[in-house]
Amino acid sequence: MQVRVLISAEEIARRVQELGREISADYQGRSILVIGILKGAVVFMSDLIRHISVPLEVDFMAISSYGEATETSGVVQLLKDLDRPIEGRDILVVEDIVDSGLTLSYLSQLLKSRKPATLKTAVLLDKPERRRTEFTPDYVGFAIPDEFVIGYGLDYNHRHRELPYVGVLEK
Ligand code: IMP
Secondary structure, three states, X not given: OEEEEEEOHHHHHHHHHHHHHHHHHHOOOOXXXXXXXXOOOHHHHHHHHOOOOOOEXXXXXXXXXXXXXXXXXXXXXXXEOOOOXXXXXXXXXXXXXXXXXXXHHHHHHHHHOOOOOXXXXXXXXXXHHHOOOOXXXXXXXXXXXXXXXXXXXXXXXXXXXXXXXXXXXXX
16 A cells, blocks of 8 residues: 655645634634544644644544444444533634534534534545535635545544655555
């Protein structure tokens, strides 16, 4: 198996810094509860929060979606819930990628039912062609074509999350 680099580590670093600045400007004078979706968002989230200059706390949720290995069925199972309530808080959900949009639209609805003050979503990658719901993330690192990507937190069969770039697996 070979990996074709789609987005280099340098490009990612530049864009994540820009996103951090944008988020810091948008939340001036407030504090954020950043919610990372395990496990794919871990790498992006840990880089992103170091470029956010307003006070923040972090929490995590873990979910699993049933279905084939490379595609979600939209049926989402909550494996780990947040440690603390979010009522009245400014929430930023951080996710690795939005594909069909089913996972993030399900999670957004679940979190909105807990009455946060605001809720926004930040994703590193967006595959807009694949959308099966109306979902639009508030912050997007890169829009990419319809290819299965790995690296920078994203896995194929639990592997390749540690790659510093985003790439496509080629036979
Ligand atoms: P959605 O519900 O279809 O938007 O899918 C979101 C989830 O599917 C992501 O959080 C990823 O875990 C996974 N996923 C979607 N596309 C890719 C990909 O290209 N590489 C790795 N995981 C992906």
